[in-house]
Amino acid sequence: MPESPLIPLVGTIDKITSETAASDIKTFQVSFDDPAVMDNFNYQSGQCAMLSMFGVGESMISITSTPTRKGVIEFCIKKTGRVTDAIHEAVAGQKLGIRGPYGNHFPLEMMKGKNLLFIGGGFALAPLRSLINNVLDNRKEYGRIDIVYGARSPGDLCFKYELFENWTKYENTGVHVTVDRGDDKWTGPVGFVPPYLESLNPSAKDSVAITCGPPIMIKMVLQSLSKLGFADDQVVTTLEMKMQCGVGKCGRCNVGGKYVCVDGPVFTLTQLKQLPPEF
């Protein structure tokens, strides 16, 4: 093992799944080349890892697989910059560097026995997917589960196999998918997530809402949740910041006194409201 936490370990991209019609979002299944490392790689839903494309750089990516399914590590990555562009160009079998896991995780203990309301938009279903599969794998420990998800168009929906096949199979679990604009084949709801969420009118009682999405959507979703009666400590979300080290040293991902890489990325709305609005 390297001494420095900044040194990644060698891994391999085992499988690449294109999520969207435009192929701008792909899911990469990776493994560490050292089996011992693979065995000992323990993470929680909500945590991230730093992926390296050597010669280009590193990028912090949330882990989209669930720790309940050992042996599978997946990252869902959107093309947004130099590093993610390079990852998108990769082919199966290609090597990359991985270090982590980093950051805190979704507060599973607080969710136990509660009704869970997942609200995601676009590519930000990635961190939620880890948690959703995590709780579904322990289905009995939770109350009703509702997954509200939206994307710009049917082609932009991620994890269709989860949304329309896997998750709907579970009992007492609702999957509600909307798109901003439909197409010829789309028969589901059309509209933005926040009004759609309000129209579903989920109960705030004994519930925890977990939301991830683009900043503008989050802002509206939080307002909707408040209207629906969710208190701040019933709402959990994640933050995205520019990161370099991932280990609380390099100093750039702070929001006020909190470092998103080690103190986040998961925050309750109560915590978030204590932070300055620099995110």
Added chain:
Amino acid sequence: MLMTIAPDNLKNLLDKLARDRLLVAPSMEDGVTRLKPVHSAAEIAFDYSNTATSIKDFLFPQSEDLLRFVTDGTLSIEEIKPERAQVAFGLRPCDLASVALMDKVLLGGEFSDAHYQTRRNNTLLIGLACENPADTCFCTTYGYNPGWAGAADVMLYKDGDKYLAEALTDKGRELVGGPGEGLFKPADEAAGEAVKKAYAEKDVPFGKEVDVQGIDKILDGFFYDQYWDDISKKCIGCGTCTYVCPTCHCFLLTDEARGGQGLRFRCWDSCMFANYTKMASGANPRPTKKERVRQRFMHKLNYYPNRYGGSYLCTGCGRCVAMCPVGLHIAGVIKDVKGVKAHA
């Protein structure tokens, strides 16, 4: 135990040290006295108020190779370790104090920065108390003083025609007993203590002007103040303050590769740079100078003490006071914030 060492012996010792390790010392070149690697004591400046750059350059260098990679078909990674022993001479109390502040960040928490740790272990720190604090010095503001030994392994105090010396760590004692054998003489303890006391009580005029007491608490409620908008306007967004600061430690990682192999470096970064927090998507949570200037001072005077308990992320070395091209520095901010608070 207190000792003395004659200037010639000190030079001999430094020459001896330069032979088998990197000797870093204040040296004047083209009118600038800074800490730099020197070949012999002859290159060292002994008469200076403070160096333009700090010990940070050698414990946490501006750019540092972290790993070497080969991507020729497969991928292999080799960690690069900073193994060379170095000795830094002539460190002022402000720099010696800064090391402890940096330790908290880089060595504390869940992850320890191995490169920094290795350099810390491999570096012998020789302090030199301040004879003439500059008019930009304000270490006393934070409770340090011109004789503060901080992280020094050996502390020296100029005492007339000789130096009073005190070995403070095992490493320091090894120096005195090893390469320094025969060069140090025992000192009169009482007289020595008096010298130390005199240094500790030496007047630092600017330090009296800057009262930091309670600023961390004031700043808790100061985030939204108009003040940040007002002062940030004159910032030109350069990295001078952060790069000469002995406690600023922001960095970025960057790769350089050619022909199937390359290096990953760590380089200093500056929260004053516009792109510092700009994400790949183009979004930037600190888009204007106001947020960036506020971040820097909030970090030093509020976030850091809150996170690491007590001390501020500043030692009053005065480098930013002297070098900021637009006179926007931490001492001024402390004075202003307390003034604004007083008026409020």
Added chain:
Amino acid sequence: MSVNEKAAQAAGAATGPSTVAAATPAPEGWEPKIIGFACNWCTYAGADLAGTSRIQYPPNIRVIRVPCSGRINPQFVVRAFQRGADGVLVAGCHPGDCHYSTGNYFARRRYLLATRFIEYLGVEPERLEVRWISGSEGQKFADTVRELTEKIRALGPQRRLRETL
């Protein structure tokens, strides 16, 4: 390099020898590495002509084809030196013959200034050669490369701007 300088580099510190470094002899088997930037219409064609005419010249030059000498940013030249080129040839059409009518006039101004500036920074002036070589001057291309190669062979490796990974 002294222990201290080596150590200084290892320390990653921005240091350099404060005295003139003694000329280090060229390593065994060293061959000058020369990067040529040649405009497509004249010099590149001239080099082609040297080929079709079988005019021999030293194999030390490697040519990068660009549309016009006006395209050759002096920063490319410095970058080549950084990456370890021992010499650089910048070449284009004779004044008045530019395929794009004026590109080489701009190039001339830029390189009148840049050659002097690069020299001023301590690079031996012989290492950067700017020449107008037309499409019919295969011989001149070969001669230029031969002379440049010999000059650089005499100077030894370029270390001034070089940086190795």
Added chain:
Amino acid sequence: MSAIFTDHQAALRDEVRKLLTDGTIKGFIGYARGRDSYHPAPAIVTRPDQVDGLILDQFCIFGLTKYLLDYIFEDGKMGIVAKGCDSLALQRLITDHRVSRDKVHVIGLPCAGVINAEKVAQLGLGNVQKVTDKGASFLVEGDKGSRELAKTEYLWDKCLWCEHHNPAVADSKLGPEVENVAMKPRDYSDIEAMENLPPAEKAAYWTRQFSRCIRCYACRNVCPACNCRECVFDIADPRWVGNTVKLSEQQMFHFTRAWHVAGRCVDCGECERVCPMELPLMKLQHKLQKDIVKLFGNPKPFEPSEVEVLGQFRATEDPEEFM
């Protein structure tokens, strides 16, 4: 000789107060007291109540025009005080289409030279109380002593050969124009001396200088010719200059910066003045300037013109060395 800047301080404050009050400008870029009496700092005021913080004294050297870039996308005008050299910098920004003339209200400050505070601060005169222009010298009176300082020795170098004492761009002027003569001719003898060194010595000199650079970018950020929307050094792809402070990258950085400013430098000297590591950066620009004068017959390459010196050519008159 002319009045000193301090004599215009009250007039400046009055005018700024008026301009802010009547809405002509929405902010004013001037000077305020800095860390001591030798180092006035830039100050940007937006409210009439801040105006009394503005100062003018014979140490006001900082070229303020670059701040205008912060306001190009905002409504309304900014006011600014500009000496002759600053007005060249302003012209630079205008000629580069970065600042629109009609969005700036310039209060011109005729200037017979600014005192080099770095030199005077060494003299131990204490807090400066008063400066008087004595013709060939300034009398500087501090609370710890006073000295009469010869202008030829204590002005900034650029002031000695300055031929732009009066602002070329101004909406109003503080005081009468001053005689526009250089105290000494512009002289490139230091550049010539450097040119005459053998390559190895030049290399050694620049190696020593550049290895001191900390890449803080103060030079770039203060330079009125470095006014790109996105600087090449901040662009990751392609990366022209690496982030590391290895000597090679330092040299590439300084070569590139000097080259980008070549023929566009207004000779304000701010890069060199603000450099915390005291790199002789103007030695780079003066070399380029000197060659531009000699090669292209452009006697004043530091005066912004409609066509850049490297953006034009003379087919037959330009020297031909590459045949």
Added chain:
Amino acid sequence: MRRVGVFVCWCGSNIAGMVDIEQVKAAAAKMPNVVYVEDNKYTCSEPGQAAIQKAIKEQNLDRVVVAACSPRMHENTFRRTVSGAGLNAYLLEIANIREHCSWVHPDKAAGTKKAVDLVRRAVYKVAKNVPLQRASIDVTKKALVIGGGIAGIQAALDIADAGQPVVIVEKTPSIGGHMAQLDKTFPTLDCSACILTPKMVDAAQNQNITLMTWSEVEKVEGYIGNFTVTIRKKARHIDTTKCTGCGICWSKCPAKLPSEFDLGLGQRKAIYVPFPQAIPNKPVIDEKNCIYFKTGKCKACQIFCPAGAIAFDQKDELIEEKFGAIIVATGYEQWDPSPYGEYGYGRYKDVITGLEFERLVNASGPTEGKIKRPSDGKIPKDVVIIQCVGSRDEAKGIPYCSKTCCMYSAKHAILLDEKIHAHPYVFYMDVRTPGKGYEEFYKRATEEHHATYIRGRVSKVYQKGDKLVCLGEDTLLGKKVAVEADMVILASAMVHQPAASKLAQTLGISYDQNHFYTEAHAKLRPVETNTAGIFLAGACQGPKDIPETVAQASAAASKAIGLLSKAKLETEPLVAQVNEGICSGCLWCKPICPYKAIDGKVIKERIAGGKTIERTVASVNASLCQGCGACTVACRTGAMNVLGFTNEHILAEVDALCL
């Protein structure tokens, strides 16, 4: 990860004999992104190309490197090859291992090493290549010819004959130009009007030609295939639809003025046609000199016009029209030799220019073809012709040779002898007769017509009685000569039109220090300008005689026809491109562009805080840009790039070659 295929060509033994192909292949296989390597005996042969296409499909290649001969040889061949296999044509790079390697380096080891480097360069470069598309633009099927002299007329006729509409814009009231002023033409001595006027009539009658005389080009916008031209149709004060050209008006007009057409040797009226054969044969009213315009009284023309065609209240009209091609045929002016004080031009009435002599000798000229002295009407006996007046005299600002003077001076000598048996003396510096039949013509002047040629310059002309004494030196004999002449003809230089530079700026074409328009390439593109779609004909490009002018006019016409016959224009995609995100809008790139392809444009953008701002960025007109890349070097931030030769490309190539 790219999928690059490398194809190493043997070129028979041309490459394989001097470069170790196996070593090159082995090295290439290890280069980044390379997934497939193959060698071929002749890659450019059909089997070689088929092998590339097969590999592209089977190996799923997305980039191709061919290591073979010079890209100047087969780049287009291989572009077609890869696009034939469904790959974008620009995802190809060539490593020149023949001309730049195997043919010049006899040392096989060193040559092989270099070949590997050259392949690596191409591999690194091709990784940065992106698919590029040729754009196509529409072509307005109409040509504009500026200038109605012989060049313009010829060009217009050729274009019209090819079936394309064409507009001639002529600033004077009639087409015809200088050729209409000439009497005979060398070397055949046929009458200028006899060969010109039929062409003028053809032009007037051709369905495809629209004449716009008394008109000038005011503004030109757009680019090749799509020029929008504003033409000022100056007020003629004649309703040309009514006017029959009967001539009553100008016979009744009381205002007499010197005739421009006759160079002041004859007169015209304030309402006039410049010469009898003018086309159109419709007069114009000279507003400045018309008594009605000056005093509000007269109207003689209006009173007598049987057609009621006089229209005093006519105003200038601005007409905007679209054109696909422009031919500039604005001709020349004869230089006013007054600066030669020693020749007494302007002081002595009998010192005249060559062109003035043409009017004197012309049957429809002011003297009806009788060669009479302007001073007293006497028939001259001895006539001195001075050559190189202005031409080849840098002191007078004309460094060049006017090319036609030697020949027309010989012509004048012949005419003097033929018509009035006067004795011609010709002072010359050199006699230049390069042209078919020219030397023979000159010989005729000296041998058959006994012209005395004296090599030397005339230093002074002075009056002595009614004679003009020409003092000079015969440099061949080395002695001073004085010729007492009755008349002196100055073979004055051909110079640019006074407004040549203004028109050049309007058109966006360049001109040289003598204000003649600059061709795109002195040898290879002599009738094109650097602005695509604008061509040159005649003396506006430099002094020319009639045969050369006509030849160039036809050449320009054929270029224009070629352009207009295309339905769409394909533009080369290797052009400059702006990264608007980082462009500062300083526009220092703009003056560097030889094609005026760069201009500023305003874009809107949302900035932090949600505000929308407007800012200027550089914008490249891909139809005008030729891809030279000079602009890229002026761009400090790197916002300006040339596709195919981007900064990223070149930096990668440097990296590759320096490894």
